[in-house]
Amino acid sequence: MARIAVIGAGMGAMAAAARLAVAGHRVTVYERTQTYGGSVRRLERDGFSFDTGPGLLSLPAVYRDLFLKTGKEPLEDCVDLVQVDPSSRHVFADGTQVSLPNASRAGVVAALDEALGAGAGGRWGDFLVRAREAWDRTRRPLLEEPLWPNWQVLADREPYPAVPHKRLLRTRRAATLAEVAAWELRDPRLAALLEGHALAHGLDPRVAPAAASVLPYLEHAFGTWYVRGGVRELARAVHERCLARRVEFVLGAEVTRLLEKDGRAAGVEFADGMVAEADFVVAGVAPAVLNRLVAGTAIRGAGEVQAARGPASRLTVLLALRGARPGDSAHRTVVHTADRDGELESVFGPAPGPAASPTVTVLRPGDPGLVPDTGHEAVTLTATVPAEESRSTTESFARHAEDMIGVAERVVPDLRDRLLWHVVRTPADLAEATGAEGGAVPAPSLAAAEGRMLHPxxxxxxxxxxxxxxxxxxxxxxxxxxxxxxxxxxxxxxxPEFRGSQ
Known part of the structure; x- marks a missing residue:
């Protein structure tokens, strides 16, 4: 039985802790804040409850497997998972609207044809078929196996089978997601639909590889799910599974240094000078935090993938509304900007700042557990913004939040008349919760792009x-x-011979 010190109580760290404890190890999790979950937090006020991190879950099989491997009670016995239908409603710049059914290619094709015109659904459906091929080519090495030592194979190979496109007497294939949208989808609304998936993950579709097509495919193939009571309930369930497996949690314990002995990790030291020895250390922290803990020690070999600072974060606006949620409201509505180029330049350009015309995701769960009574509604707005740790920008983010509320009025009638209060959660709040510089949100790993989209x-x-x-x-x-x-x-x-689950 080994002693294992886990730094941080985020979802990945807790998932590792539960599995290691079941394997017979003595696991202690040290978390600098006073709660678990990383960015998966909750805000409660006046009988209202909001997720301040992710509001929906895709690929729930990952957590089903965690609960299967760590105890007798399956995931569905610990949380109430609900498949969201429609998966999403989209409001485009020209006023066109479409509701997309959950995990139904035929249903999505029919809905897009009806809303956008004959042929639109077929082009999106054909795109999903190609995206599935990219998913099949990358799923195991990118998600189920440790990163290959020869990871350059993933970096150099574009898994998305782009359609040949004749341009200026040359035949080319789309290399970026934006090129896929322009050359294969050929409709600004379908382009907004595709590029919106990248933006929601903090990716610039102008430079994100065509391999990012796996992001909408993943949602399409495995569905969109809501955890009743909010996604924070999933964090609670994972935390309780850890406790049931006798994982120890020490909250308010800030690790300041990694201990080394005989050329290997040997434990952790805390801000008060106390130490905890360990046979293994698992660090679930942002790169800048880890670099401070191992100052002077090279933890990545020459030529290894290096983590880059994420450029994007999220601005979240929590709305407490009087009046019941209409029964026909979509759980998730994406209101697309009329100025996509301007938004991308604002978020990812050389002089980043909140976009004047943002794409806003509106979550209206309709969950009675989130409100004081049925005569109220809890609504969450999110937009992608540049990472920014300084609170000197609070005023500008407050103005941006007002812009987001204005956008949300398009899909939530009488919003301002119903508004009791609202809370703005900025990148600085994310930085405080997670330790990531500027409140940056890490994107999923992707193949191609010379390895720029891989994580270490x-x-x-x-x-x-x-x-x-x-x-x-x-x-x-x-x-x-x-x-x-x-x-x-x-x-x-x-x-090191471990090659992933079979």
């Missing part, structure tokens, strides 16, 4: 030290966090 491997050049969570393989997002936990547990339990 879970194993490190320092024996005994492993990394877990969104800033390491296989990247950001709730499903990917759970997968990283499985990979780290496998590497510790089975050793």
């Amino acid at each position: 491997s879970n194993s490190t050049a320092l024996p005994g030290l492993f990394t877990v969570g969104g800033w390491s393989h296989p990247g950001g997002g709730l499903p990917h966090a759970g997968m990283s936990g499985a990979l780290v547990a496998g590497l510790i339990v089975e050793g």
Whole structure:
């Protein structure tokens, strides 16, 4: 039985802790804040409850597997999972609207044909077929296996089978998601639909590889799910599973240094000077935090994938409304900007700042557990913004929040008349919760793009030290966090020969 110190209590870290405890190890999680879950938090006020992190879940099989491997009670006995239907409603710049059914290619094709015109659905359906091929080519090496030592194979190969496109007497294939949208979808509304998936993950579709097509495919193929009571309930369930497996949590424990002995990780030191020895250390923290903990120690070998600072974050506006939610309201509505180029330049350009005309995602769960009574509604708005840690921009984010509320009025009638109060959660709040510079949100790992979209491997050049969570393989997002936990547990339990679940 090994002693294992886990730094951070994010979803990936807790997933690793539960699996390691079941394998017979003594696991202690040290979290600098006073709660668990990383960015998966909750705000409660006046009988209202809001997720301040992710509001929906894709690929729930990752957490089903976690609960299957760590106890007798399946995931569905611990949380109430609800498939969201329609998966999403979209309001485009020209006023066109479409509701897309959950996990139904035929239904999506029919809905797009009816809303956007004959042929639109077929082009999107054909795109999904090609995206599935990209998914099949990358699923295992990107999600289910430790990052290959020869990861350059993933970096150089574009898995998306782009359609040949004749341009200026030359035949080309789309290399970026924006080119896929322009050359294969050939409709600004379908382009907005595709590029919106990238933007929601903090990716610039102008430079994101065509391999990013797996993001809408993943949602299409495996559905969109809501955890009744909010996604924070999933974090609660994972935390309780850890406790049931005798994982110890020490909250308010800020790790300031990684201990080394005989050339390997040997424990952690805290802000008060106390130390905890360990045979293995699992770090579920942002790259800048990890770099401070291992100052002077090279934890990545020459030529390894290096984590880059994420450029994008999220601005979240929580709305407490009087009046019941109409029964025909969509759970998720995306209101697309009329100025997509301007938005992308604002978020990812050389002088980043909140977009004047943002794309806004409106979540209206209709969950009675989130409101004081049926005469009220809890609504969450999110927009992608540049990462920014300084609170000196609070005023500009407040103005941006007002812009977002104005956008949401298009789909929530009488919103301002119904508004009791609202709370703005900025990138600085995310930075405080997660430790990520500027409140940056890690994107999922993607193939191609010369490896720029890959995250560093879970194993490190320092024996005994492993990394877990969104800033390491296989990247950001709730499903990917759970997968990283499985990979780290496998590497510790089975050793470097571990090749993933079969």
